[in-house]
Amino acid sequence: MTTLLKKIRARAGNGIQTVLSSAGWELRRRSERHTTPMTLEALSGFLYFVRRFAEIRLLQGDIVECGVGRGKSFLCLAFLAAEENAGRMLWGFDSFAGFPDPTPEDKSPRNPQQGEKISKKEDVVWMLRDAHLGDDFVKNYVRFVPGFFNDTLPHYTGNNIALLHIDGDLYRSYKDTLDTLYSRVVPGGLILFDEYNTVQFPGATKAVNEFFSGKGVEIKHDRLSEKYYCVKPQ
Ligand SMILES: C[S@@+](CC[C@H](N)C(=O)[O-])C[C@H]1O[C@@H](n2cnc3c(N)ncnc32)[C@H](O)[C@@H]1O
Incomplete structure (x- = not known):
């Protein structure tokens, strides 16, 4: 030069x-x-699960997630269960083929489409191992059940449920989960609704409101994460 x-x-x-x-x-x-190694969203998301987990410490029961996707929330739950070391099983339900057909209740500017959000079970397993949860933990305490909720959830073979995380985005997915698994949640157990009160997925809010209508159950709000959940009455 x-x-x-x-x-x-x-x-x-x-x-x-x-x-x-x-x-x-x-x-x-x-x-x-x-x-920035961690975003505020990831940190507040993790704290949300830390707080919910603290509320079920004294309860027996498995952890069930309906809507595993790429496994972000499943990883948080698995990490907390491994740390707790109380022998809870973790169940992950997902089609691993993306959304089923949305229904008119899901109409929104977000416009969800059948087949969206495809993920691979193998990638989630790999991520859990990569997070150093250990092969034995994954083999002994984690179960993934591929398929659509209306086919798989009625055959749930786990224990009663201490924490049910619903992250299926769509009206039917929420409805199928609540119709099938609510009765398996132990009294005092938690049901977490990832999309409640979101503009993108109005079907989730509709399904939750319909299901709990007249049951006298308070839908609680976690301010930091902006998520909603409820406690099954005793
Ligand atoms: C928002 S993603 C889950 C995100 C995930 N919990 C995370 O934190 O990475 C929604 C998932 O729900 C699954 N899903 C939605 N409705 C379903 C249904 N009726 N049956 C099976 N899987 C369903 C989709 O395949 C998708 O993987």
């Missing part, structure tokens, strides 16, 4: 630095940049 070119580059570089710094910004090499 000629000396002149070097000078121009240096000046241009300095110029950019000066302009950026006067506006409160800083120019850095990519290798020097700090990245």
Whole structure:
């Protein structure tokens, strides 16, 4: 590079630095940049499960998730169950083929489509192992049941349920889960609704409101995570 070119580059570089710094910004090499290892959403999501888990510590029962997807929430639940070491089984239900056909109750600007959100069971298992939960924990305490809820949930073979996490997005998925598994939740057990009160998935809210109508069950709000859940009455 000629000396002149070097000078121009240096000046241009300095110029950019000066302009950026006067506006409160800083120019850095990519290798020097700090990245945020955890987002606020991930942290508050995890804290939500920590708090709910604390509420079932004295209850016996399995953990069931309907809507495993890529396993983000399942990983949180598995991590907490492994740490608790109380011998609870973790059940993950998912088609692993994406959404079934949405119904008119799911109509929203988000416009969910059949076959959306396909994930692979093997990837979730790999993620649990990668998180150092241990092969033995996965083999002994984790069960995935592939298939649509209306086919699989009626054949649930686990113990009664201490915590049921519903993350199936759609009206029928919520309804099938509540119709089939609510009776298996122990008194004092928790039912968590990932999409309650969201604009994207109005069917979830409708199914929950319909199911609990007249049952005298309070739908609680977790302010930090903006999630909703309820406690099964004694
Ligand atoms: C929002 S994703 C789950 C996200 C996941 N819990 C996480 O934290 O990564 C919704 C999942 O529910 C599944 N699902 C929705 N309705 C279903 C149904 N009726 N039967 C089986 N799986 C269903 C979809 O396949 C999809 O994987």
